[in-house]
Amino acid sequence: NAGVIQTPRHKVTGKGQEATLWCEPISGHSAVFWYRQTIVQGLEFLTYFRNQAPIDDSGMPKERFSAQMPNQSHSTLKIQSTQPQDSAVYLCASSLGRTTSAETLYFGSGTRLTVL
C-alpha cells in the first residue's frame, strides 16, 4: 500500500499563473479531503469528496480555487491566477468514507506551492 500520493512534491509558479495539484487516494478509499497548511493559519480544511461527489467545500476560497474528483483514483486542486498568499503546503487525505464512525484520515506528504 503506497499510501496517499501527491504530485508534484514542490511547485513554483509566477504570480498570475495556474497551478494544478494532484492527489491519488489509497485504493479502496472513497473519501478525499484537501487541506492547506501555513505557518500563520495552521491546518485549514478546504474541501471533501465522497464517492467522487463534492460533500463540503466550505473551506474553499470563493475565487480562483476549484477541486474535482473525476474518478475514484485521483482528485485535483486547481488554483487560477496564483497569488503570493496562496503559497502553502497543500495536503490531501483519504479515508474509507464510512459516515457512522470516527474515521481515520490518511495524509499524503503534501505539495509545497511557492508563488513568486
Place this chain on the structure above:
Amino acid sequence: AQSVTQPDARVTVSEGASLQLRCKYSYFGTPYLFWYVQYPRQGLQLLLKYYPGDPVVQGVNGFEAEFSKSNSSFHLRKASVHWSDWAVYFCAFMSNYNVLYFGSGTKLTVEP
C-alpha cells in the same frame, strides 16, 4: 463554536523525561478526538483517536491520551520521550460530516 485549542505552541523536554501535551475542546455533546503527529517535511500520521467509552486511549509508540468531560480536555502523554519524538503534534476533532478540524499544533523539542 466547536473547536480544539492547544495552548502550548512549543514544549521542550529532555530525552527520557515524561511528556504531556495539552488539548482543550469546545463541542456540543461528546466529540470524536484525535492526535496526529507531523515529522519534518512529512504528512500527518495518526497517533490515536477517542471514541466515547474508555477515557484512556492507547496509541502508537507509547503514546496515550485521556479524555476528560469535566475538564473538556484530551491531553496527550508519554512516559519516556525519545529523540525521535521531535515533531509537531496536532489535536483535532471530527465534525458530524467526518471532516477533521485541527488545533494550532504544539512543536515538541527533545533535548539530549
